[in-house]
Amino acid sequence: MSRLATNPLVQLTLWRVREFTREGEALFWVFAFPILLAFALGLAFKSRGPEVVRIAVEQGSGAVELVEALSSGERIEAVLLEPQEAYSRLRTGRVALVVKPGEPVVLQYDSTRSEGNSARMVIGDALQEAAGRRDVLEIRDVRVTEPGARYIDFLIPGLLGLNIMGTGMWGVGFGIVKSRTHKLLKRFLASPMRKSDFMLAFMLARLAFLGVEVAAVLAFGYFVFGVPVRGSILAIAAIVLLGAMTFSGLGLLTASRSKTIEGISGLLNVVMVPMWICSGVFFAYSHFPDAVQPFIRALPLTALNDALRMVLLDGAPLLATAGFLGVLALWGVGSFGLALGIFRWH
Amino acid sequence: MKRYGDVTAVAGIDLQVRRGECFGMLGPNGAGKTTTIEIIQGLLDPDAGTVEVLGLTWEGHESDLRQRLGSQLQETKLPEKLTVEETIRLFRSFYHRSKAVDDVLQTVQLEEKRRAWVAKLSGGQRQRLSVACALVSDPDILFLDEPTTGLDPQSRRQVWNVIGGFRESGGTVLITTHYMEEAERLCDRVAVIDHGQIIALGSPRELIRSLGADHVVEFALEDGVPVPDEALVGLPGVEHVAHDDGKTRLTASRVHQVVPALMRLLADRGASLSELTTHHATLEDVFLSLTGRRLRDE
Ligand SMILES: Nc1ncnc2c1ncn2[C@@H]1O[C@H](COP(=O)(O)OP(=O)(O)O)[C@@H](O)[C@H]1O
Ligand SMILES: [Mg+2]
Numbered sequence: 001m002s003r004l005a006t007n008p009l010v011q012l013t014l015w016r017v018r019e020f021t022r023e024g025e026a027l028f029w030v031f032a033f034p035i036l037l038a039f040a041l042g043l044a045f046k047s048r049g050p051e052v053v054r055i056a057v058e059q060g061s062g063a064v065e066l067v068e069a070l071s072s073g074e075r076i077e078a079v080l081l082e083p084q085e086a087y088s089r090l091r092t093g094r095v096a097l098v099v100k101p102g103e104p105v106v107l108q109y110d111s112t113r114s115e116g117n118s119a120r121m122v123i124g125d126a127l128q129e130a131a132g133r134r135d136v137l138e139i140r141d142v143r144v145t146e147p148g149a150r151y152i153d154f155l156i157p158g159l160l161g162l163n164i165m166g167t168g169m170w171g172v173g174f175g176i177v178k179s180r181t182h183k184l185l186k187r188f189l190a191s192p193m194r195k196s197d198f199m200l201a202f203m204l205a206r207l208a209f210l211g212v213e214v215a216a217v218l219a220f221g222y223f224v225f226g227v228p229v230r231g232s233i234l235a236i237a238a239i240v241l242l243g244a245m246t247f248s249g250l251g252l253l254t255a256s257r258s259k260t261i262e263g264i265s266g267l268l269n270v271v272m273v274p275m276w277i278c279s280g281v282f283f284a285y286s287h288f289p290d291a292v293q294p295f296i297r298a299l300p301l302t303a304l305n306d307a308l309r310m311v312l313l314d315g316a317p318l319l320a321t322a323g324f325l326g327v328l329a330l331w332g333v334g335s336f337g338l339a340l341g342i343f344r345w346h
Numbered sequence: 347m348k349r350y351g352d353v354t355a356v357a358g359i360d361l362q363v364r365r366g367e368c369f370g371m372l373g374p375n376g377a378g379k380t381t382t383i384e385i386i387q388g389l390l391d392p393d394a395g396t397v398e399v400l401g402l403t404w405e406g407h408e409s410d411l412r413q414r415l416g417s418q419l420q421e422t423k424l425p426e427k428l429t430v431e432e433t434i435r436l437f438r439s440f441y442h443r444s445k446a447v448d449d450v451l452q453t454v455q456l457e458e459k460r461r462a463w464v465a466k467l468s469g470g471q472r473q474r475l476s477v478a479c480a481l482v483s484d485p486d487i488l489f490l491d492e493p494t495t496g497l498d499p500q501s502r503r504q505v506w507n508v509i510g511g512f513r514e515s516g517g518t519v520l521i522t523t524h525y526m527e528e529a530e531r532l533c534d535r536v537a538v539i540d541h542g543q544i545i546a547l548g549s550p551r552e553l554i555r556s557l558g559a560d561h562v563v564e565f566a567l568e569d570g571v572p573v574p575d576e577a578l579v580g581l582p583g584v585e586h587v588a589h590d591d592g593k594t595r596l597t598a599s600r601v602h603q604v605v606p607a608l609m610r611l612l613a614d615r616g617a618s619l620s621e622l623t624t625h626h627a628t629l630e631d632v633f634l635s636l637t638g639r640r641l642r643d644e
Contacts, residue, residue, distance in 0.1 A: 183422040193440045
């Protein structure tokens with residue numbers, strides 16, 4: 001007890017932990033935010049039957065019959081509208097496609113939106129069938145709803161990675177800059193405190209909540225959406241630990257010279273937003289062109305997300321993720337070392 | 347010496363603080379006190395000049411020296427969400443040798459507040475906590491940068507008591523202030539600083555004695571004819587005459603003679619007083635006579 005009470009690393013870490021636990025807002029963002037986000041996204045993409053296609057039919061001769069014919073199945077929801085209203089709904093995305101009856105039938109839709117494209121196919125088929133086309137090949141649908149292959153299964157590991165990045169970088173970055181603007185760093189400098197102790201404390205303090213934070217997201221995914229946890233807990237823990245250390249190190253580096261809260265906020269966004277988009281949190285990064293793939297793979301959040309998905313969804317052993325862990329470790333060690341070198345104490 | 351762009355914050359200060367004394371740096375805002383005390387503490391690098399503390403230079407002895415110094419900085423805000431006790435424990439952990447938390451709490455009279463968050467402390471209590479963090483290591487030298495600025499008189503006196511206690515146990519104190527009462531009350535020797543230079547150095551008594559007289563008579567006239575300085579200097583006991591926003595200041599040694607003589611002089615000239623005050627000469631008067639300005643802006 002008394003050894004701990006006089007150990008500077010312990011005391012500095014306790015300081016960081018207390019700052020955090022005594023700040024209600026921070027607790028909310030760390031624990032509630034990823035769960036709310038997962039919940040909202042999980043509901044939005046919950047596997048239902050095939051999407052209902054919402055379309056509008058312009059008023060005109062034969063329009064009423066067309067609506068009836070299209071609405072006969074369960075997949076299409078068609079409404080009869082004045083042309084102006086129909087286009088306004090198309091523009092705002094309330095319908096995916098507008099049908100203009102006549103010879104030929106005109107289909108208007110936005111080909112850059114996936115809803116538009118799928119509506120084009122569904123309506124095309126329905127119109128042809130209504131006009132008497134017979135399929136020459138029989139096709140049967142088998143829908144994938146098995147846990148592990150749905151969008152929510154893809155999403156939960158991504159959100160976990162995102163959260164580890166966010167809490168690490170915001171927590172460390174803000175903590176450092178606040179200490180700097182409050183001249184607390186200068187006061188520490190006037191004492192014989194070891195500089196590396198100070199920085200390590202920021203990283204260690206992250207560990208205090210990491211377990212709870214990760215468990216909250218995983219348990220939520222598991223119990224609410226049945227997202228599987230196939231790999232070993234130990235492998236997950238190791239990846240999460242390394243990820244948390246890496247992003248604390250990046251937070252240290254980002255904050256190593258900032259003098260204001262506004263400055264650090266901007267800088268953190270510049271560092272993190274590209275990873276929000278590119279690192280496969282909400283959608284797979286294979287959508288990006290081949291030329292940029294190597295850069296995306298070199299990002300720490302990409303490595304963390306890939307490692308987490310491998311272990312959580314595929315049940316891969318820790319060793320299989322060694323490449324990703326190597327990328328993470330390089331970022332972590334590199335940024336900690338660089339931060340120690342260029343850190344501004346006042 | 348220290349420059350910030352065009353501003354020369356410290357233009358060349360040469361001083362020696364003796365072991366066991368309380369040395370004060372007195373000067374108005376922007377005089378260069380903070381810059382000087384932070385250079386001495388090895389927190390800022392001077393552009394030119396050398397510093398020796400406890401016979402050692404900062405180069406190569408930093409960690410040894412830091413173990414032996416206690417510091418309170420002017421602008422530090424201690425973590426708001428720690429309690430008083432936790433804060434002291436944190437700073438205490440940095441030192442090889444340190445006092446018990448309870449002793450420090452008692453020294454600064456914050457025992458009842460030990461479980462209170464720093465955010466909930468009054469200005470005076472925060473300042474005492476700040477001094478407590480400087481005292482935890484039982485330092486050889488205590489550096490204090492404007493420790494009582496902005497405090498009410500009672501809180502100020504409490505801080506003075508803490509410093510007094512440290513002095514009695516043999517510690518050396520280097521303190522900056524822009525309150526002349528503080529310098530007079532606490533310091534064995536004072537350096538009066540203005541525009542980054544020492545403009546006077548000595549014990550408070552010596553400095554006041556350098557005015558040539560130990561009283562100040564200040565008066566203002568009801569828009570009458572101004573009295574020429576020559577007439578005032580001729581009054582018995584008057585050493586020096588100065589004017590300060592509408593008032594006339596006489597530095598004098600024998601108030602009981604000066605005041606009646608002044609009244610007669612004014613009566614003869616048909617002028618009448620709108621204000622008359624007298625006080626013992628202070629370091630404020632020393633500063634005023636050296637620079638023509640007051641220590642504080644108000
Ligand atoms: N970091 C800085 N950058 C630029 N100017 C500074 C800086 N610190 C102090 N100064 C300037 O140096 C002068 C002395 O400041 P300081 O030492 O803080 O005075 P004091 O403590 O006596 O009020 C002031 O004119 C101040 O504006
Ligand atoms: Mg100052």
